[in-house]
Amino acid sequence: MEFPLWNEFYKKYKNDPEKCRRECFEIGRRAGRNVMARLNLKGDDPDTLAKVVNAFMREVKSESAAKVEDGRVIFKNRSFCPIMISARTFNQPWLWLDENVAWPIVQGIASAVNPQTEHRVTSARARGDLVCEHVFDITR
Amino acid sequence: MESRESGSVLGSPSLTNIRIYELEDREVLDRALESIRRDYAANLLEEDRNIFKINLKDAICNIELTVRKDCTAISTSIRHPCGEHASKEWQKDLERYRNQLQTILSPLPKNPISSFSVLIGKTSSEREALKLVRTYSDYVGSREVAAGIAGNCLLATFGKAAEEIDPGYVRRELLLSPMKMPLSEMEKTVSQFLNDIKHLAINQGKLDRLQRLCQPYFPQIDPGETEIQEKIENIMGRITQTEPVDLETLKSWLSEVMERFSTVSTLSALIKRDQATAANYIEENKNLLSQWSERSIEGYPTNTIRETIEYSDTLRPFQNFIERTEALRIQLERVSDFVRTYLGIRQQEQSSETLGQQVKMLHAIEKHEKLLKDLTWIVALLTVTLVLLELARTLHILP
Numbered sequence: 001m002e003f004p005l006w007n008e009f010y011k012k013y014k015n016d017p018e019k020c021r022r023e024c025f026e027i028g029r030r031a032g033r034n035v036m037a038r039l040n041l042k043g044d045d046p047d048t049l050a051k052v053v054n055a056f057m058r059e060v061k062s063e064s065a066a067k068v069e070d071g072r073v074i075f076k077n078r079s080f081c082p083i084m085i086s087a088r089t090f091n092q093p094w095l096w097l098d099e100n101v102a103w104p105i106v107q108g109i110a111s112a113v114n115p116q117t118e119h120r121v122t123s124a125r126a127r128g129d130l131v132c133e134h135v136f137d138i139t140r
Numbered sequence: 141m142e143s144r145e146s147g148s149v150l151g152s153p154s155l156t157n158i159r160i161y162e163l164e165d166r167e168v169l170d171r172a173l174e175s176i177r178r179d180y181a182a183n184l185l186e187e188d189r190n191i192f193k194i195n196l197k198d199a200i201c202n203i204e205l206t207v208r209k210d211c212t213a214i215s216t217s218i219r220h221p222c223g224e225h226a227s228k229e230w231q232k233d234l235e236r237y238r239n240q241l242q243t244i245l246s247p248l249p250k251n252p253i254s255s256f257s258v259l260i261g262k263t264s265s266e267r268e269a270l271k272l273v274r275t276y277s278d279y280v281g282s283r284e285v286a287a288g289i290a291g292n293c294l295l296a297t298f299g300k301a302a303e304e305i306d307p308g309y310v311r312r313e314l315l316l317s318p319m320k321m322p323l324s325e326m327e328k329t330v331s332q333f334l335n336d337i338k339h340l341a342i343n344q345g346k347l348d349r350l351q352r353l354c355q356p357y358f359p360q361i362d363p364g365e366t367e368i369q370e371k372i373e374n375i376m377g378r379i380t381q382t383e384p385v386d387l388e389t390l391k392s393w394l395s396e397v398m399e400r401f402s403t404v405s406t407l408s409a410l411i412k413r414d415q416a417t418a419a420n421y422i423e424e425n426k427n428l429l430s431q432w433s434e435r436s437i438e439g440y441p442t443n444t445i446r447e448t449i450e451y452s453d454t455l456r457p458f459q460n461f462i463e464r465t466e467a468l469r470i471q472l473e474r475v476s477d478f479v480r481t482y483l484g485i486r487q488q489e490q491s492s493e494t495l496g497q498q499v500k501m502l503h504a505i506e507k508h509e510k511l512l513k514d515l516t517w518i519v520a521l522l523t524v525t526l527v528l529l530e531l532a533r534t535l536h537i538l539p
Contacts, residue, residue, distance in 0.1 A: 014164075061399050063367065078363035080403045087353075088410040094356055126356050130363045 006086035009101045010093075017096070021104040028108020031056060036112065044114040046138055049073045052113050053106070053136075066134075073136040075106075077125075081132075084125070095126040106134055116140040148271060150230035151262030152326065154219030155237040157245065158338050159252040160345040161212045168249050169212055173205065175247040194244065195221075199237065201244060206338065211346065213338050214248065216241060223323050230261060231279055254310040254345030256337055260330055262318050269294035269317040270438060276315050288434035288442030291329055293318045295434070297443050310348045312341070336428055340447075343421040350421075351454065354414050357407075358457045361464050368400055368468055372475050379482055387490065390483040397479060401472040408465035415458035422451045 013020035035041075035055045041048050046068045053066040053075055060082055066075035083102045087094040103121055110117040118137045123129035161169055177184060177192070185193040190205040200221045206213040218237045220227070227233045259276060263269040266289065273296045277284050280298055287296040298313040316333055318326045375393050378385055429444040436442050441449075532538040 061403075079367045079400070080360070080364045080407055082403075084357065084360070085403060085406055085410070088357065088407070088414070091353065093353060125360055125363075128356055128359060130359060 006083055006097055006101060007090040007092060010090070010097060013100065014096075017100040020100040024101050024104035025108040025111070028105035028110075029112045030108075031105065032109035032112025035059075035109075044138070046071060046073050046136070049110060049113045049117065049136055049138065050075075052109060056109055072138075073110075075134040075136070077132040077134075078130065095124070098124060098126045098132075103134075110136050114138050114140075148268065148275070150227050150272065151264075152219065152223060152225060152323065153227050153230045153233055153237075153259070153261040154217055155234060155241060156215060156217040156258040156260065156334055157241055158213060158215045158254075158256045158258070158334070158341050159245075159248065160254045160338075160342050161214070161249065161252050162349070163210050163212065166212060169214075172247040172249060173203075173214075176203070176244060179247075180244070196240060199240060201240065203244075208342070211253070211342055213342060214245075215334065215338060216245060217334075223327070227261075231275075234259065234279070252309050252345070253349045254312070254341045255307075256310075256312040256314060256341045258314045258316055258334065258337060260316045260318075262321065262326055263294070264320055266294065266319065266437060269319055272317055273315055280313050282313065284440065286443045286446035287437055287440035288432075288444065289437050290432035290434040291333075292321065293329060293333060294437065295333070295432075295443055296440075297446060308352075310341070310344045312344075336432070339428055340425055343425045347418055347421040347454070350414055350418055354411065354458065357411065358461055361461055364404075365464065365468060368404070368472065371396065371400065372471065375475060375479065379478070384486060384489075385482075387483065387486055390479060390486060394476060394479045394483060397472055397476045401469065401476055404465050404469045404472060408462055408469060411458055411461050411465070415455060415462065418455060418458060422454060426451070 009020050009024065013023075032052055035052050036048075039051065039055060041051060050066040050068050050073045053073065057063065057066070057075075057077075062081045063077045063079040065077065066073055068074075083097050084094055086092070087097050098121075103119075107117075107119045110119050116139045118139055120135045120137075122133045122135055123131055125132050176194075177186075180194045183195040185195065187193070190207070192203050194201040194203070196218075198220070199218050201216060201218045204215045206215070218241055219225075220233070261272060263272055270287070273284050273287055273294065276296075277298060280301070282298045282301040282304075284296050285299040287294060289295075294315075294317045296315040298315070300311075304311075314337065316330065318329050321329065375397070378389075425447065429447055432444060434442040434444045436445075529538065
C-alpha cells in the first residue's frame, strides 16, 4: 500500500485543514478496505476492527497494540511514531499532522470495517500526554 | 529605590512595534500590507516598496519591511509630527499611539513569531530615566525585570503581566530612554538600538518557535524508552531460554529492532540538528548583547544578564533527549547484533540438521539399492535355474 508523504499534507493544506481531514479520511477508508481484502476479513465487529488497525499499524511501522476491551477497541501508542519523525524532519507542527492527517486516516480505517464507528482520541502525545489513546465504539 | 510617580515631561516620545513573521506567511503579509496602503492611500508617502510613511492628523507613522531569507520583520514607529515635541501628558499620547498602531496594523496576520513593543522617550538624567521606567511599569501593568545603561541610553525590559495568556509567540515590552542627547544624535542612537532589537526579536522568535515545535518531543523519551526496553527484555528473555527460537520469529524480531533503531537514530539526529540551530540563535543574540557593553543601574539585572540567564536552560532538554536516544540507539544496535548472530547460528544449525537428514536419506537409498541389486541377482539366478531345468526336461535329461 502506498501513502503520500506526511509532510506533503501540511504543505498542501496548511490553510485548509478541513479539506485535509476529508482527504485523509478517504485515504484511511481505502487503506482499511485494502487490509481487509488482503487478510480476507469480512466482519464488522470489534475483533475485526482491532485486527485491521494492527495490520495497518504494522505497515506504517508503528506500534500495533489495538485490543478489544469491554466491547470497544482501544489502541494505545507510546513508541516513536512516523508522524512525529516527519513533523520534526520538515519543521511542521506535530499536533497539526495528528489532528488533520493521522487521526482522520485512523477514523477512515475504522469506517471501512464498520461505518457506525465512533472514534475518539482520549490522550495525545503531541499535546504533551505520555501516550496516544484511540477509542473506537461500534454503535451498531 | 525611587518612589513610583507620574506626571513628568517626556522628550520626543514614540512607540515602536517590531513584529517578526516566518517566510511561509509572506503572501498573507503582502496582502495585509497592500490593505494598509489602500486604507491610508490619501495620507501615504511611499519611499520604496519596503518603507512607507502615513501622515495622521496628530502623528506620523513609519512602516519598514525587512525581508530576510527565512523571515520578515515589520517595524512600525509612531510619534508626534514634530521631532522635538516635549510631551507633558505622555501617557495620553502613548494611549493614542497604541490605538492608532492597533488600527493601522489590524490587517497584519495574528501569528507572528515575536512582537516587541518599545517606548522611546528622551530624558535628561539617569534619575529621570529610572523614574520613567517605574511610571511605565505602572502604565503597562508589569514589573521591570531588567534595566541597564548602554550607549548613554537606559534600556529596560518589563515582565509578563500576571493575567497575560500565552499568545503563542514571544512578546516583549521595552523602554528605551536616550539621555541628554541632541535630536540628531538621539535619532541615530535610537535607530541603531531598534535595529539591534529587531535582530534580537528575529532570533528570539525563531528560538521560541523551535522550542514550541520540539517541546512535545521531550517528555516522549520516557514512554518511548519503556516501550523499547520491554521489547528488548522480551527478545532477550526468549533467546536465553533453552528452547530454540524458530527462524521466522527471529527474523520478525530483527526487523522490529531494526525499525526502532532507525527511528531512534533519526529522532536523535533531528533533535541534535535542532539543538545546533537553537545554540546558533542564542550565540547570535549573546554576541549582539555583548556589543552593548551594558552596565547595571540601581541593582537591576542588566538586559544582557537577564537574557543570558534565560538562555542557560534552553538547551538542557535538547541535550537530555539526545543523550537518552543515543543510549537507546547503542542498546538497539547491540540487540540487533545479538539477534543477527543468533539467527546465523540457528540457520547454520538448521542447515546441519538438514544435511544430516540428507546424508541419512542417502544411506537409506544406498542400502535399498544394494538390496535391490541382490534381489535382482537372486531373481536372475532363479530364472536361469528354471530355464536350465525346463531345458533339461525338454531334452529328457530329467524326468
